Amino acid sequence: MAPLDTPATQLVDFNQQSLFVSAASVAFNPLFWNIVARQEYHNKILTKLFSGRSQVACYGLAATIFLLGLLRDFLYERSLRDQPSYPLLESNEIKYLAYALLISGNVLVLSSTWALGITGTFLGDYFGILMDEMVTGFPFNVTDAPMYYGSTCSFLGTALLYGKPAGILLTAWVFVVYKVALAFENPFTARIYAKREQERAAAKGDNKKSR
Numbered sequence: 001m002a003p004l005d006t007p008a009t010q011l012v013d014f015n016q017q018s019l020f021v022s023a024a025s026v027a028f029n030p031l032f033w034n035i036v037a038r039q040e041y042h043n044k045i046l047t048k049l050f051s052g053r054s055q056v057a058c059y060g061l062a063a064t065i066f067l068l069g070l071l072r073d074f075l076y077e078r079s080l081r082d083q084p085s086y087p088l089l090e091s092n093e094i095k096y097l098a099y100a101l102l103i104s105g106n107v108l109v110l111s112s113t114w115a116l117g118i119t120g121t122f123l124g125d126y127f128g129i130l131m132d133e134m135v136t137g138f139p140f141n142v143t144d145a146p147m148y149y150g151s152t153c154s155f156l157g158t159a160l161l162y163g164k165p166a167g168i169l170l171t172a173w174v175f176v177v178y179k180v181a182l183a184f185e186n187p188f189t190a191r192i193y194a195k196r197e198q199e200r201a202a203a204k205g206d207n208k209k210s211r
């Protein structure tokens with residue numbers, strides 16, 4: 001009698017360590033940048049490390065986050081190679097869907113970086129580098145978090161391109177991790193900007209008094 005879980009019928013091979021390495025790196029990245037960025041906000045650790053130059057410190061963090069992203073993508077692709085393919089995912093229609101997801105994912109990520117600039121994209125507000133005004137044009141009129149949803153689209157596109165159910169599972173994990181990250185980041189960013197608005201309003205008040 002054949003066991004039910006022969007590799008041929010298995011959707012996801014949980015015996016592959018690379019699957020968990022990839023899942024860990026997906027979770028590690030936002031954990032890393034949130035911990036470091038909050039340390040910067042409260043204690044200026046990165047600005048001190050770069051002798052008071054917060055702009056340079058932010059670029060340093062941006063480069064680190066970018067490299068961690070490349071490592072995460074590398075670990076993801078490597079983990080998919082260890083996983084079984086699913087015949088139904090190997091049709092042409094799925095391939096076209098995969099390309100559409102990869103293209104829209106990259107458009108969202110790149111256009112968002114273009115609209116926000118490097119410091120706007122990579123946590124500049126934690127360094128005291130605030131945007132003058134909220135960016136409301138594309139891609140922010142399509143989604144509130146184009147970076148995160150674009151990246152999620154790219155993960156799904158890659159999973160479908162390789163025809164790997166394990167990739168779809170990892171994409172679901174990416175989605176959950178980013179949802180948690182957004183729930184953690186959005187209120188904090190909102191408070192940073194609210195504080196600036198208060199300071200602006202106070203400064204205006206002072207101007208009136210001195211006149």
Ligand SMILES: *[C@@H]1O[C@H](CO)[C@@H](O)[C@H](O)[C@H]1NC(C)=O
Nearest residue numbers: 136137138139140141142143
């Ligand atoms: C978003 O804004 C761009 C211009 O920045 C515009 O061309 C596009 O039609 C808008 N999309 C939606 C869905 O409103």
